[in-house]
Amino acid sequence: MTEAFTALLHALGNFSSPGLWFWTFAGSVWGIVVGIIPGINVLAAMALVLPFVFKMDPLAAMPLMVAIAATGFTSGSISSILLGIPGEAASAATIIDGFPMNKKGEGARAIGAALTSSLLGGAAPVILALVMLFAVLPFIMALTSMEMVFIILIGLSFLGVLGRESMLKGLISGGIGLLLASVGLAIVTGEPRYTFGNPFFYDGIHMVPVAIGLFAIPPMVELAMKKGVDTLATQGIVYKGMKEVWKGVKDVYHHRWLWLRSSLIGYVFGVIPGVGAVGSVFVAYGQAKATSKHPELFGTGIVEGVIAPESCNNAKESGSLLTTMALGIPAHATSALQLGALMILGFKPGPTMIKENLDVALTLLIVVAVANVIGAAICFPIVPTLAKLAAVPGRVLVPVVIVLVMVGSYLFSGNIEDIFVALVFSVLGIIVQRFGYNAPALILGLILGNLFEKYLFISVQLGGPLFFLRPISMSLLIILIAFFIYKPVKNLIKRKPACGATKP
Amino acid sequence: MSKLSGTAYTYLVIMLVMIVLVVSSLELSYFASKLLPVAFAIIVFILSGVALGKDIQTRRKPKDSSCKIVTRAPPAEEIKGYLPIAAWIIGFSVGIYLVGFIIASVVFVGAYMKSHRSSWLASIITAIVCAGIIHFVFNTLLQSNLWPGIILDYISF
Numbered sequence: 001m002t003e004a005f006t007a008l009l010h011a012l013g014n015f016s017s018p019g020l021w022f023w024t025f026a027g028s029v030w031g032i033v034v035g036i037i038p039g040i041n042v043l044a045a046m047a048l049v050l051p052f053v054f055k056m057d058p059l060a061a062m063p064l065m066v067a068i069a070a071t072g073f074t075s076g077s078i079s080s081i082l083l084g085i086p087g088e089a090a091s092a093a094t095i096i097d098g099f100p101m102n103k104k105g106e107g108a109r110a111i112g113a114a115l116t117s118s119l120l121g122g123a124a125p126v127i128l129a130l131v132m133l134f135a136v137l138p139f140i141m142a143l144t145s146m147e148m149v150f151i152i153l154i155g156l157s158f159l160g161v162l163g164r165e166s167m168l169k170g171l172i173s174g175g176i177g178l179l180l181a182s183v184g185l186a187i188v189t190g191e192p193r194y195t196f197g198n199p200f201f202y203d204g205i206h207m208v209p210v211a212i213g214l215f216a217i218p219p220m221v222e223l224a225m226k227k228g229v230d231t232l233a234t235q236g237i238v239y240k241g242m243k244e245v246w247k248g249v250k251d252v253y254h255h256r257w258l259w260l261r262s263s264l265i266g267y268v269f270g271v272i273p274g275v276g277a278v279g280s281v282f283v284a285y286g287q288a289k290a291t292s293k294h295p296e297l298f299g300t301g302i303v304e305g306v307i308a309p310e311s312c313n314n315a316k317e318s319g320s321l322l323t324t325m326a327l328g329i330p331a332h333a334t335s336a337l338q339l340g341a342l343m344i345l346g347f348k349p350g351p352t353m354i355k356e357n358l359d360v361a362l363t364l365l366i367v368v369a370v371a372n373v374i375g376a377a378i379c380f381p382i383v384p385t386l387a388k389l390a391a392v393p394g395r396v397l398v399p400v401v402i403v404l405v406m407v408g409s410y411l412f413s414g415n416i417e418d419i420f421v422a423l424v425f426s427v428l429g430i431i432v433q434r435f436g437y438n439a440p441a442l443i444l445g446l447i448l449g450n451l452f453e454k455y456l457f458i459s460v461q462l463g464g465p466l467f468f469l470r471p472i473s474m475s476l477l478i479i480l481i482a483f484f485i486y487k488p489v490k491n492l493i494k495r496k497p498a499c500g501a502t503k504p
Numbered sequence: 505m506s507k508l509s510g511t512a513y514t515y516l517v518i519m520l521v522m523i524v525l526v527v528s529s530l531e532l533s534y535f536a537s538k539l540l541p542v543a544f545a546i547i548v549f550i551l552s553g554v555a556l557g558k559d560i561q562t563r564r565k566p567k568d569s570s571c572k573i574v575t576r577a578p579p580a581e582e583i584k585g586y587l588p589i590a591a592w593i594i595g596f597s598v599g600i601y602l603v604g605f606i607i608a609s610v611v612f613v614g615a616y617m618k619s620h621r622s623s624w625l626a627s628i629i630t631a632i633v634c635a636g637i638i639h640f641v642f643n644t645l646l647q648s649n650l651w652p653g654i655i656l657d658y659i660s661f
Binding site for chain 1: 510511514518525528529532533534536537540541544545547548551552554555558585586588589590592593594596597600601605609612613616617620621622630634635638642646648649650651
């Protein structure tokens with residue numbers, strides 16, 4: 001407990017560094033800019049920054065990555081409300097009531113409510129995350145490589161299975177990711193695998209060009225293919241100024257229990273791997289409607305319909321960051337990239353990070369709260385300017401982003417071959433998107449593949465082939481098996497007909 | 505036999521790749537090197553096989569009115585839609601390799617914008633500003649030494 005308290009003091013001490021504040025601010029700004037532009041999402045924003053992360057100090061790089069994820073969903077509400085176009089997929093629920101509010105002349109009020117909900121929803125659950133971290137500390141300290149084998153499998157399975165598309169496609173994606181991780185020198189024996197005699201592949205396939213190819217290029221390809229829609233802003237922006245914004249702020253106070261429930265939903269969904277932002281915001285919206293005194297007004301432009309999804313949206317970040325750092329399994333796609341960044345910087349997410357770098361973990365959780373405050377402080381005064389960003393034409397956005405992604409792919413290792421890797425994975429990313437596979441599970445498999453192999457061999461060396469008979473390992477194995485057999489058994493009992501034919 | 509869906513073809517390709525992986529992994533010298541690739545390749549092969557079977561079974565069943573049918577453009581037309589942007593990106597990548605990031609960026613951004621109905625002025629200004637920022641931030645500030653291009657490297661610029 002003393003160590004934990006000392007780590008907390010160190011974490012707070014880290015905030016005396018101007019560099020940390022600068023990069024948190026930079027990440028918040030970048031997250032806000034990207035969040036408001038439809039067509040480029042938070043994942044792409046993080047993938048773009050990833051190549052530069054390894055050259056930075058860890059306490060500069062990680063606040064940057066964390067702040068992007070923390071604020072990227074905040075500004076998405078602005079384009080949802082003012083333009084009826086979600087800046088982020090997770091802002092789709094906000095359109096349902098936010099855009100009608102704008103049409104009724106209450107756009108500024110909706111924005112005030114959205115930004116306040118995002119701020120409070122993002123900052124407040126950090127306290128819960130800190131408390132949870134201290135509460136589960138003894139459990140985390142007891143984890144060894146034998147448990148980590150199953151934790152990695154559980155994380156991959158959850159992310160693969162609970163994703164938007166079919167369970168099988170998610171598992172196939174995760175499996176392909178694990179296979180991609182085996183390219184290079186085998187971690188146990190040093191023998192080259194699938195390198196084709198090319199020294200470029202000895203180090204394996206780098207995560208950064210893969211992330212860029214999977215997440216940053218496909219949205220630009222999609223945007224470039226949209227015919228006749230060169231600009232995404234199709235209607236005028238109605239905005240009445242700060243007085244109306246303040247009404248929205250007061251609305252959040254009047255509906256504080258709704259904000260609290262929605263934030264809790266977001267936090268819990270953030271901790272559980274695989275559900276994703278989009279699923280959680282619609283759950284929050286649904287509970288707001290179910291508990292409202294006037295459910296029939298939802299969809300016509302009611303402020304509760306904005307408060308619920310926006311609180312939930314930002315609340316999940318602290319939960320998913322906690323799972324990522326404490327267990328080494330990312331809960332969502334954004335945390336998969338954060339995990340990758342932590343590993344690039346030399347950290348070992350999971351029990352090792354909690355044991356050796358608890359102060360860094362605590363710092364990053366606090367950064368989530370700070371970034372949300374910065375994000376709200378930036379957004380409130382400059383909403384009309386931010387709204388104009390959403391109108392950046394595709395013919396400008398596409399080439400500029402593609403230039404940035406190519407620079408980023410090259411910069412990571414200074415090898416021109418990484419551009420080729422990014423291109424190959426952009427084709428794969430388009431195929432993954434088109435046919436409903438699971439890109440986050442794929443990249444997670446790539447990130448965790450070598451770790452999994454290492455933990456497995458250490459476990460077998462220490463505990464023999466039956467290493468999983470340890471109590472915690474056995475419990476995790478049972479959870480994994482139960483997770484896989486639950487749905488098929490449930491379907492067998494219900495005998496649901498198969499559905500979902502798709503023409504080519 | 506009814507035509508396979510696009511998804512079914514992806515399953516088939518994955519299964520084929522997994523067979524190749526298993527065969528090539530078995531040729532590795534050490535057991536520890538081949539264990540995980542073989543194991544995961546077999547698992548993915550089985551999963552793809554099950555998914556393919558389910559897909560074929562679903563397509564054979566009479567269509568239920570409650571089932572959503574997603575109608576897409578014919579594959580040839582869909583691929584045709586990707587070709588222009590693919591050509592731009594591949595052309596830009598080749599340009600990077602030949603003449604380096606800065607020159608390739610100027611040409612790519614300017615040409616793309618002009619071909620998409622931007623004015624000459626807007627295209628040129630955006631291209632130069634974009635390349636200028638990249639050169640300043642990466643070459644000057646961060647000393648990253650972006651790839652100069654084989655042609656420029658050869659003539660020693």
